[in-house]
Amino acid sequence: MQLQKGLDKxxxxxxxxxxxxxxxxxxxxxxxxxxxxxxxxxxxxxxxYSHELTSIQQLDYLEMIHESVQEMTQALNETLEDFHHEIxx
Numbered sequence: 866m867q868l869q870k871g872l873d874k875x876x877x878x879x880x881x882x883x884x885x886x887x888x889x890x891x892x893x894x895x896x897x898x899x900x901x902x903x904x905x906x907x908x909x910x911x912x913x914y915s916h917e918l919t920s921i922q923q924l925d926y927l928e929m930i931h932e933s934v935q936e937m938t939q940a941l942n943e944t945l946e947d948f949h950h951e952i953x954x
Contacts, residue, residue, distance in 0.1 A: 900933045
């Protein structure tokens with residue numbers, strides 16, 4: 866009886882851990898895809914219209930790409946931190 870309760874508890878913990886892993890993966894993918902889409906669109910704009918843009922405008926677009934990369938990094942770091950907190954619980 867005790868052994869069965871222990872096994873059931875381990876299965877519950879394993880199931881919860883798997884749920885946390887799935888949530889973690891989904892959150893990371895969503896955040897990274899959003900930022901990658903923004904970067905892709907800016908690159909397309911630069912490729913298409915670079916001959917019509919001033920140097921300052923081109924730098925502005927490059928800054929937008931830089932900001933998106935920073936947001937991706939921040940989102941990934943926050944997600945990793947959340948994941949570690951969930952594991953430690």
